[in-house]
Amino acid sequence: MHNPYLPYPVRIDQITTETEDRNLKTFRFVFLDPEDEKKFSYIPGQFAELSIAGKGEIPIGIASSPTEGGVVTFTVNKVGQVTNYLHNMKEGEVMGIRGPLGNWYPWEEMEGKNVVIIGGGFAFTTLRSSIVYMIHPDNRPRFKDITVVYGARNPGMLLYKDELAAWEQRDDINMHITVDATDDPNWKYNVGFVPTVTEQKIKSADDAFAIVCGPPIMIKFTQPVLEKLGFPAEKIILSLEMRMKCGIGICGRCNIGDQYVCKDGPVFSLAQLKRMPPEY
Amino acid sequence: MLEKSFTKEEWTEALKELQSAYKVFVPVKEGDFHNFRPLKNGAKPSFDFQNTRLSAKSIIFPQSERMFEYSLDDSKEDAHIIKETPKDFSTQAIVGIRPCDALAFQLVRINFDNPQYRDPWWIQRMNATTIVGFGCNEPCASCFCTSVGSGPFCEKGLDALMVDLGDRFLVKSLTTKGEALLGALKSGKKADGTVLKQAQELAKGSEKKISSTVPTDRLKDKVVNELFSAHFWERISFACINCGTCTYLCPTCWCFDIQDETCGKEGDRIRNWDACMFPIFTLHGSGHNPRDKKLQRVRQRFMHKLKYYVDKYENGVACVGCGRCVQFCPVNIDIREVFGLMNGY
Numbered sequence: 001m002h003n004p005y006l007p008y009p010v011r012i013d014q015i016t017t018e019t020e021d022r023n024l025k026t027f028r029f030v031f032l033d034p035e036d037e038k039k040f041s042y043i044p045g046q047f048a049e050l051s052i053a054g055k056g057e058i059p060i061g062i063a064s065s066p067t068e069g070g071v072v073t074f075t076v077n078k079v080g081q082v083t084n085y086l087h088n089m090k091e092g093e094v095m096g097i098r099g100p101l102g103n104w105y106p107w108e109e110m111e112g113k114n115v116v117i118i119g120g121g122f123a124f125t126t127l128r129s130s131i132v133y134m135i136h137p138d139n140r141p142r143f144k145d146i147t148v149v150y151g152a153r154n155p156g157m158l159l160y161k162d163e164l165a166a167w168e169q170r171d172d173i174n175m176h177i178t179v180d181a182t183d184d185p186n187w188k189y190n191v192g193f194v195p196t197v198t199e200q201k202i203k204s205a206d207d208a209f210a211i212v213c214g215p216p217i218m219i220k221f222t223q224p225v226l227e228k229l230g231f232p233a234e235k236i237i238l239s240l241e242m243r244m245k246c247g248i249g250i251c252g253r254c255n256i257g258d259q260y261v262c263k264d265g266p267v268f269s270l271a272q273l274k275r276m277p278p279e280y
Numbered sequence: 281m282l283e284k285s286f287t288k289e290e291w292t293e294a295l296k297e298l299q300s301a302y303k304v305f306v307p308v309k310e311g312d313f314h315n316f317r318p319l320k321n322g323a324k325p326s327f328d329f330q331n332t333r334l335s336a337k338s339i340i341f342p343q344s345e346r347m348f349e350y351s352l353d354d355s356k357e358d359a360h361i362i363k364e365t366p367k368d369f370s371t372q373a374i375v376g377i378r379p380c381d382a383l384a385f386q387l388v389r390i391n392f393d394n395p396q397y398r399d400p401w402w403i404q405r406m407n408a409t410t411i412v413g414f415g416c417n418e419p420c421a422s423c424f425c426t427s428v429g430s431g432p433f434c435e436k437g438l439d440a441l442m443v444d445l446g447d448r449f450l451v452k453s454l455t456t457k458g459e460a461l462l463g464a465l466k467s468g469k470k471a472d473g474t475v476l477k478q479a480q481e482l483a484k485g486s487e488k489k490i491s492s493t494v495p496t497d498r499l500k501d502k503v504v505n506e507l508f509s510a511h512f513w514e515r516i517s518f519a520c521i522n523c524g525t526c527t528y529l530c531p532t533c534w535c536f537d538i539q540d541e542t543c544g545k546e547g548d549r550i551r552n553w554d555a556c557m558f559p560i561f562t563l564h565g566s567g568h569n570p571r572d573k574k575l576q577r578v579r580q581r582f583m584h585k586l587k588y589y590v591d592k593y594e595n596g597v598a599c600v601g602c603g604r605c606v607q608f609c610p611v612n613i614d615i616r617e618v619f620g621l622m623n624g625y
Binding site: 002003004005006007009032051052053054055056057058077079080083093094095096216241242243245246248249250251252253254255256257258263275276277278279280 | 347348350351352359360361362364391392394396397398399400504505508534535536537538539540542547549551554556561562563564565566568570571576580583584587588589591592
């Protein structure tokens, strides 16, 4: 019987410090057993448990795209016991990954549609996965316009800066990068909160899905903007966070109503969320 | 089907005999109450109780269980790799479990063994277990099993059923597992008509003694968000001290935590029972807590058992009417009242 609690052993292949406060690092992992990499077959929007012997496990969204192959990456904020320990680990060290877990963004439904991606802060990880996945030559024809609104507190807090700059240069994806505030005279993108920039830049909800991932305050103020633009609740897609342990809908702590965020989520449409108790 | 009757002395001897093929769990008197213990080290089975203080859930789902092991010793090749540990899933029997507690295993099965994920330890332990139920001649005043799909002689989820006939036990098999257990016993004689009739009479009489009932018929049709925002949660939760006794005693509470425990350079990943009554159960790394208020936690427990479970699995309520939480809640919160409030809202 396959044991869903058992992590795959991985080696830390590369560590990148993402933000100027050094609290966000991206960890790239390689599976010790190549067979495990095949078993860890994921879809953008899913997450996994990062597992450190002696410290425990944490659920983190997968930041890499399955189109990248060979490696799997996660961007981790330093907040608790496991993440503090992880931030002090070195390339080459061995730990575990358990997953992939949860559901994913509705790729089949979004096929042939416009896709608006709205992200804030360090919740941009599974959105990065989604963007890399969508602009891959195999997948790009499957979607119409791709528009991205991504905001951080200031320029130094943006994730994946090199990739953002590269995406800005492309003509098959519309990037709207913004920061809450900056005194950098060379800042060439937007200044303003994500909901405001969304309101300015997104012109239509026609034939479009919106994927929203960010801090609760951003989601709270972005939601009415999207509804005003005419996005139906079925086409506003959100990814939730919740305290988790097992990640497979058994240990009982991440429920919202009768839905387990780990197994039935973390991706829900706004229409689904409106039918669930407001307890998240 | 086998139907055998044993004098009480014969039954005690028979249980000892069973040990050659089974690890046998029996009710043992400990101070003022009974609990299930392995029949070894001279543990004396005692069938003179209304119900055991704790349900038998820990036999299948231990309160604390080693999941994996690891080594942090860098000189070892497998350092930092989480590994499976050998576990014992040899044949075992729970003898003397009340029908309500046995039904609880059937209710929690969908959680541990669902189409997407299977908990290997719960399932293997359950598969290795033969469950011998024990009909309730004298139900407690707080029992309401007959309202929630069980009953004092309910056979659901049992492999065999024992009936206390005063000077003897009637034991009848209900499944092939039960038949194998009973067939393995040399003692006992085939039950005759008089004994079987006596058992039937007892069962009928016992059902009539269940004085508590709860309504459940409208729970499924209720709108979840209306129940969630009902005004009565304020009053129901007011006295709660978040002690978690209800979850600890409940045969259908299944929540657990996972922790790593390291000693020197060697360690175990373990899982421990946990409870939705505790604030840190849902505390996020960010400091946000969706259930930081007592009202939210009390509501979660009742909504889970009487609404979320009902909606998710279409398998009735996640309560077997054992009445433990009613008896032992230090501030007298009564789930029977909550059934009424929710069903009637």
